[in-house]
Amino acid sequence: MNEIIDIGAWQLAAAYLLLAFPFGIILWYRVPMLGETVVALVRMTVQLLLVGLYLQVIFQLNILWLNAAWLLVMVVVADASIVRSCNLKLMRIALPVFLALAAGTAVPLTLFTGLILRRPNVLDAQYAIPIGGMILGNCLRADIVGIRTFYESIRTTEKAFLQSLAEGASLAEAIRPYARKASQAALAPTVATMATIGLVALPGMMTGVILGGASPATAIKYQIAIMISIFSGTAITVALGIRLTTRTSFTPYGLLDPTVFRNQSKK
């Protein structure tokens, strides 16, 4: 297999010519998203350039604690994003969500790099950072869906929830149907992706491995391993995210504490 071809600055600039099509459509139909599209493009470019520079340094140094610190920073950013997207108060659930994300990323990542790839250093930058990033990105999406579904469904069907408590349910028993619904909502996209992978589109990791010069045979093995790792990570993080946040979101009487929401609905 050939080595991957680098993209020069002018060639990359040429990629921006493709923007003529979406901008043409936005202007032609007067789609009201011109401003946010420009901001998103600028942000993408600046963010990726900075991350690229930083990762370049991290990959060259490849120091264990620095790699771990980078992964930790990614978890913290994902944590804040989840809390914001779930309309919950940062101080109340940031720590439990952080722990859930860290576990959901660390467990499959360690098994991937240590057991599957047999790297002596499980935090080797070349593997740990891209694989950890892929797992974490999916954990982030799953937690947003799972945690939001969990809390919103308890809030919207409060009567049924209270009825279960009145009937003698423990808190764990009362929240079980909501945790089930939330887990299903969070895991369903990964299950659907696994069912159609390779048929609808070539998945990201497989594409990356092929572009990196490996054979498609190697690429599919990486893809299978990463899909299983993602599925495992999302299951761990959603289950833990719900379990750990309930400790700070319910009153000692088993009621969902309304002050956990950033925008409290008026009763």
Place this chain on the structure above:
Amino acid sequence: MDAVSAPNALEAKDLDIRFGKQVVLHGFSLSLGPGEKALLTGPSGCGKSTVLRCFLGFVVPDAGLVSIEGATLTADTVWRLRQRVAYVGQEPDLGTGTTAQAIERPFHYRVNASLRHNLDRIAELFEQFHLSRDLLHKDIGSLSGGEKQRIALVSAILLDRRVFLLDEVTSALDRVSKQAVVDYFRGRQDATALIVAHDPEVFSFIPRVILVGGAPHE
């Protein structure tokens, strides 16, 4: 009080409850002995449902105490005390699935597991409350308000509790079904019942009426 030695089945003492700046209850007290029944009445929004919810720990009073069968309700005791009370709320939400699944659901909880044999009484109670047994296989969402009220009542009765907290349980019922509910509680000499009712004449056999948010209530 007809039972001198036995503790009150339900007791509220000097309750103060505020929702934000709104005072819902101030210095409210009541006590019901074992087997006693009382109607809780008063204008809309006066706090009748709030009183019932206090006995379940769904509303925590700003001041005062509530107790069930002599035990004060606190964050520690609430889980145990809820097992002594059956609650049927206004417009009950029975969850999803079929009627049979909704009735069986509480028996999956650890504390009710030993009561599963009570499910054998479904047919008898359905007949008593004029419910067709065909409803058992229907989706709970397709039932009328009156059917839901009676099914919630059946579900509460199957849990074998000694104390009933009933919130407007006959509001959507026709005359015949209302009478069935009245007859059931008239026959339950052993059960204590605190009943919120807008139309107290339905439960005319209950002489004790506690007014909330109006004239002196105890």
